[in-house]
Amino acid sequence: MKFSHGARLIGVGAGLPSAVVTNFDLEKLVDTSDEWIKTRTGISERRIASEEETTSQLAIAAAKDAIGFAGIDPQEIELVVVATSTPDNLYPSTACMVQAAIGAKRAAAFDMEAACTGIVYALAVAQQFIGSGTFKCALVIGVDIHSRFLNWADRNTCILFGDGAGAFIIKADEKENEMLGTYLRADGSGGHLLHIPNTGSAYPHAGVTPPTATHGFLEMNGRAIYEFAVNAVPEAVRAACSDAGITVDDIDFLIPHQANMRIIKSAAERLGMAPEKIVSNVNEMGNTSAASIPLAMWQALKRGQIQVGSTCALVGFGGGLTWGSAIVKWTAVDQRQSSQDEGTQVTEVEASKK
Numbered sequence: 001m002k003f004s005h006g007a008r009l010i011g012v013g014a015g016l017p018s019a020v021v022t023n024f025d026l027e028k029l030v031d032t033s034d035e036w037i038k039t040r041t042g043i044s045e046r047r048i049a050s051e052e053e054t055t056s057q058l059a060i061a062a063a064k065d066a067i068g069f070a071g072i073d074p075q076e077i078e079l080v081v082v083a084t085s086t087p088d089n090l091y092p093s094t095a096c097m098v099q100a101a102i103g104a105k106r107a108a109a110f111d112m113e114a115a116c117t118g119i120v121y122a123l124a125v126a127q128q129f130i131g132s133g134t135f136k137c138a139l140v141i142g143v144d145i146h147s148r149f150l151n152w153a154d155r156n157t158c159i160l161f162g163d164g165a166g167a168f169i170i171k172a173d174e175k176e177n178e179m180l181g182t183y184l185r186a187d188g189s190g191g192h193l194l195h196i197p198n199t200g201s202a203y204p205h206a207g208v209t210p211p212t213a214t215h216g217f218l219e220m221n222g223r224a225i226y227e228f229a230v231n232a233v234p235e236a237v238r239a240a241c242s243d244a245g246i247t248v249d250d251i252d253f254l255i256p257h258q259a260n261m262r263i264i265k266s267a268a269e270r271l272g273m274a275p276e277k278i279v280s281n282v283n284e285m286g287n288t289s290a291a292s293i294p295l296a297m298w299q300a301l302k303r304g305q306i307q308v309g310s311t312c313a314l315v316g317f318g319g320g321l322t323w324g325s326a327i328v329k330w331t332a333v334d335q336r337q338s339s340q341d342e343g344t345q346v347t348e349v350e351a352s353k354k
Contacts, residue, residue, distance in 0.1 A: 003131025006177030010332045011072070011169035013065025014298045015058040015143070017049040023159070030155040037159050038283075042261025046162030046286030049145045056088045056097040058165035059143040062294075063102050066139065066167035071335025074102045077169070078135040080109040081126055083118025083142045083290040085196070085319070086149065087111060098141065107139070114186075115194070116257050116318025118142055118290035119166070123314070123326050124182040126170050131179075136172040141165060142290030149196050151217040160260065161218075162286035166294025178329040180311070181244025183236050190228065190321040193221045226263060232317045233267035236325035240313065244327040248272065251327070252310040253300070257317055258282040258292035279305060279312075289318065297330075306330055 022045045023034035037043055049058070059082055067074055082095040095109035114121040119142030126138040143165035150158045170179070197216030233256060241248055254273050256264050261282055268278050281299045288295055293314050300306045308331055315325040 003127070003177065005131050005133050006173040006175065006179075007127050007130040007170050008173045008176060008178035008332075009168055009328055009330065010171045011066040011070030011167075012294055012298050012301065012332070013062045013067070013069055013167040014295055015061030015063075015065065015165035015167075017047040017053050017058070017163050019048050019050060020045050021048045026159055029152055030158060032155045032159060040260070040262065041160060042280075042282050043159065043286045044283045046284075047164055048147045049163040053145075054088050055084055055086055055143050055145050056094050056101075058145070058163070059084075059094055059098050059141045059167075060101045062141055062143065062165035062167035062291075063098050063139055066169050067102065068336055069334045070169045070171075070332070072137070072169065074104045075106055076137045077102070077104040077107045077139045079126060079129055079138040080104060080107050081122045081138065081140050082111045083114065083122040083140070084111060084144055085113050085115055085118070085289060086145045094143065095141075098139070104139065108135075114318070114322045115320055116259070116287070116289045116292065117316035117320070117322040117324050118318075119293050120182075120314060120316040120324040120326050121184060121322070123168065123170070123179070124184055124324070127179045127182065130170060130172050138170045139167060140170060141167045142292070142294055144289035144291055146218065146287075146289055149216075149218050154217070156222060157218055157220055160287045162288050164285060164288040164291040164295055166288075166291040166298060168294055178331060180246070180327040180329060181240045181242070182324070182326045183239035183243060184324040185236070185322070187321045190224075191319065193224045193228070193321065194319040195219055228321060229259060229263045229317045230266045230270060232323035233263075233315050234270045236315050236317075236323050237271055237313045240315075240325035240327045246311070246327065250311060251277065251313045253277055253279050253306055253312045255279040255293055255296050255300070255312050255314050257315065258285060258296055259287050259317070301334075308333060
């Protein structure tokens with residue numbers, strides 16, 4: 001799609017809970033083992049939020065980290081979009097809480113929900129606002145705390161998920177457009193395959209008797225989601241490449257939603273992409289839902305895997321069913337490195353409380 005204004009990613013950030021839960025910790029809760037989990041998912045550990053840690057705190061920490069990376073004044077930000085399925089409140093939105101906490105006084109702010117594909121949807125929405133000339137700088141955050149919606153007696157689901165937040169900052173660029181192409185799709189007929197029931201018969205009843213239910217646990221048809229994902233990822237990447245006017249061979253790195261390594265490897269093979277082109281942190285983070293793609297890019301930049309000038313395919317899939325991809329050229333450099341040798345440090349929730 002052609003826009004009147006170009007856009008580029010200028011920052012990335014992370015917000016993580018302080019507690020690390022290993023597979024050996026989970027062996028004490030359910031009938032599982034480190035070997036069983038790693039063989040089937042590639043996951044060794046994940047971050048789990050404490051009772052005191054909230055979705056908004058993780059999002060704020062990621063936002064501050066991304067702002068530091070970009071080296072901008074928060075008041076430059078004109079739009080805050082938060083992709084989350086697990087907000088602190090029905091309202092105010094998590095985005096409004098972030099906007100206030102970082103001092104982005106000029107920014108419009110709203111949440112959106114597309115499950116694990118949420119960050120790709122949010123990037124595409126932000127690009128629309130920037131490409132039209134409505135805004136010049138946007139903060140996009142993917143954040144979820146799924147641990148509070150897991151049945152910790154169900155070994156098929158509780159081993160998969162971790163908590164966290166990842167953020168991108170996008171800025172208008174009149175000379176170059178580095179948000180090269182996008183593709184978004186959904187199939188609501190598959191919504192029952194991966195869902196979290198709400199309270200009551202779907203939502204709190206407003207009658208005379210107060211509702212007694214709290215919320216449901218995450219429910220997933222693992223086999224069906226696997227089949228969906230290994231087909232959706234290649235479709236989305238190829239379509240986004242077509243929109244960008246490039247081919248899959250032009251992609252330097254594939255940064256997929258970090259559901260599990262079996263899905264990631266199978267989808268990459270169907271795209272004909274070499275293993276060294278795959279970016280993954282699923283072994284350390286598990287499935288962090290809407291946060292997984294920016295967290296994977298954040299860690300890949302930390303370890304020097306992604307270099308300036310790399311063309312990256314960000315691709316998500318999740319409940320809804322939803323799927324989508326964004327092709328971006330990464331040219332940003334951490335602005336903090338010029339003044340201190342810290343790189344992109346882990347930004348834990350405590351940082352948001354300072």
